[in-house]
Structure formats: structure tokens, C-alpha cells
Amino acid sequence: MTEPSPFCFADELVVAMPSLRAFAVALSGNVTTANDLVQETLLKAWSHQNLFQPGTNFKAWLFTILRNTYYSQYRRSRREVLDTGKIADGRCVSPNQPSHMDMIEFKTALQALPVDQREALILVGAEGYSYEEAASITGCAIGTVKSRVNRARVRLARTLEMVNVDELGADWSSRAVVGKLQR
Amino acid sequence: MASPARPEKRQGSGIESDDRAAGSAEPIYLRHRYHGELGQxxxxxxxxxxxxPxxxxxxxxxxxxxQKEQNK
Structure with missing residues (x-):
């Protein structure tokens, strides 16, 4: 039986970096700010690595650091710049592809969401964290995360004029919410 | 430098209801729900x-x- 490989902090950071950066982009709406955020997160994680408890979710720990950094520094100092154009047009799809406009509209709508809803949607819908994990990362109640995710989805659907509820891929509670809105 | 590993894709076609997990000790997961256009x-x-990159x-x-780890 092979022994588990030793935890290498730098290697684990490398593995988590793309997700960290994607979360930072979604939070800040700006690539440069996102890179700054990730850099600060890496530095903080490195200098406080003794605080990480082996066996717990390393990436979630990093997400928490990044989120706290964003809220305590970047958002307060109003360095948040909605630069959806640069982010949106980065590498997503070729302008000749039919879905190009859809993606631009989606990114604009995503960045227009309140940041608490946006982060909840990204954590749960894109990163695949459970409500419980997302609640732990964001430091709020599970019900709050669920509410934020649902509100984000409904708002996106409205903005993108997705009338058909099925386009949401919604769970029962989301269908109920959208159903009320459509009456 | 090798490209870092990406998180596993969590795509699926099923819809899992919150209600199914109600009263259960199991964690409530949203995974696999985002299969509609918005999810895509x-x-x-x-x-x-x-x-x-x-x-x-x-x-x-x-x-x-x-390098710091190696020098420890």
C-alpha cells in the first residue's frame, strides 16, 4: 500500500491558482485587480500556512482568504472597476461564432449582479461547492447562500430574457420563485 | 511549466431537488443542476x-x- 504523498504547499497553490484567479475575476470584474488579489492571497496563504489544518479543504481555505482580502481592501477602496469588455472579450469565443454575443451579454449581466449574489453563483454554480461549503467560505448561513444563488439566477434570466424556466436548469425552489415572477 | 490541474467538471443532466435533502444529514448539493442555457x-x-494563462x-x-521550501 502506498503512503499518501506529503502535502507540498507550493504545489497545492499551483493546483488552486486557476480557480482562485477565476473567482477573483468574477468578484472584481477586472483582470488586473484579479491578479493583484490572487498575488495577495498567495502571499497571505504562504505566510499563514501554519494556520491551515491538513485534511481540510485547501482550496476553500484559499477562497476564503481571497474573498476576505477583496472585501477588506479592494471593495472598500473602490478599486473595483467593471471592465467587462476586457474580460469578456479575452479568449472566450471567436467573434464569428454565433454564441459570441450571448457570451458578451452573459458577462455583462453577470457583472451587473450584486457582488454577494455573483460570488454565491460562482461558488455554487461554477466551482461546484455545496451550499454548506459556500456558506463556510462566505461566512454566512446556508439559507442566505441559497437565497443569493436563486436571486442571481432569476436576475440573470430576466436580464437575458430567458422566459422559459427550463433554461435556468432550475431546482424546484427556483421554479417556484420564477413562477411567481411570471404571474 | 506544466499546466496546473483543473477542477473536475461537474456537468450533468439531472436535477437534484433541495427538498430531497430536507431532513437529511447529507449535505445539500447544487451540483449537476446547471444544465440549462444559463448553466451552459x-x-x-x-x-x-x-x-x-x-x-x-x-x-x-x-x-x-x-525555492524557500527546498531551502528549509
């Missing part, structure tokens, strides 16, 4: 950002960490 856009958006300054920082 969200995945495309996120995958694109994940796939973007890391800036040199972040890679250099990791390299510094590695």
Missing part, C-alpha cells in the same frame, strides 16, 4: 477564465515559494 453560459464563461508574476511567486 456559466460553464463556458468560467472555463474560459480557468484556461487563461497565468501571469508571469504569479508563476514567479510560486517559484520563490518552491
Amino acid at each position: 453560459l456559466l460553464r463556458e464563461y468560467y472555463t474560459d477564465v480557468l484556461d487563461q 497565468m501571469p508571469d508574476r504569479l508563476l514567479r511567486l510560486i517559484e520563490q515559494f518552491r
Whole structure:
């Protein structure tokens, strides 16, 4: 039986970096700010690595650091710049592809969401964290995360004029919410 | 430098209800719910950002960490 490989902090950071950066982009709406955020997160994680408890979710720990950094520094100092154009047009799809406009509209709508809803949607819908994990990362109640995710989805659907509820891929509670809105 | 591993894709076709987990000790998961158009856009958006190359300054920082670990 092979022994588990030793935890290498730098290697684990490398593995988590793309997700960290994607979360930072979604939070800040700006690539440069996102890179700054990730850099600060890496530095903080490195200098406080003794605080990480082996066996717990390393990436979630990093997400928490990044989120706290964003809220305590970047958002307060109003360095948040909605630069959806640069982010949106980065590498997503070729302008000749039919879905190009859809993606631009989606990114604009995503960045227009309140940041608490946006982060909840990204954590749960894109990163695949459970409500419980997302609640732990964001430091709020599970019900709050669920509410934020649902509100984000409904708002996106409205903005993108997705009338058909099925386009949401919604769970029962989301269908109920959208159903009320459509009456 | 080798491309860092990406998180596993969590695509699926099923819809899991919150209510199914109600009263259960099991964690409530939203995974696999986002299969509609909105979910597809969200995945495309996120995958694109994940796939973007890391800036040199972040890679250099990791390299510094590695050297410090080796020097321990």
C-alpha cells in the first residue's frame, strides 16, 4: 500500500491558482485587480500556512482568504472597476461564432449582479461547492447562500430574457420563485 | 511549466431537488443542476477564465515559494 504523498504547499497553490484567479475575476470584474488579489492571497496563504489544518479543504481555505482580502481592501477602496469588455472579450469565443454575443451579454449581466449574489453563483454554480461549503467560505448561513444563488439566477434570466424556466436548469425552489415572477 | 490541474467538471443532466435533502444529514448539493442555457453560459464563461494563462508574476511567486521550501 502506498503512503499518501506529503502535502507540498507550493504545489497545492499551483493546483488552486486557476480557480482562485477565476473567482477573483468574477468578484472584481477586472483582470488586473484579479491578479493583484490572487498575488495577495498567495502571499497571505504562504505566510499563514501554519494556520491551515491538513485534511481540510485547501482550496476553500484559499477562497476564503481571497474573498476576505477583496472585501477588506479592494471593495472598500473602490478599486473595483467593471471592465467587462476586457474580460469578456479575452479568449472566450471567436467573434464569428454565433454564441459570441450571448457570451458578451452573459458577462455583462453577470457583472451587473450584486457582488454577494455573483460570488454565491460562482461558488455554487461554477466551482461546484455545496451550499454548506459556500456558506463556510462566505461566512454566512446556508439559507442566505441559497437565497443569493436563486436571486442571481432569476436576475440573470430576466436580464437575458430567458422566459422559459427550463433554461435556468432550475431546482424546484427556483421554479417556484420564477413562477411567481411570471404571474 | 506544466499546466496546473483543473477542477473536475461537474456537468450533468439531472436535477437534484433541495427538498430531497430536507431532513437529511447529507449535505445539500447544487451540483449537476446547471444544465440549462444559463448553466451552459456559466460553464463556458468560467472555463474560459480557468484556461487563461497565468501571469508571469504569479508563476514567479510560486517559484520563490518552491525555492524557500527546498531551502528549509
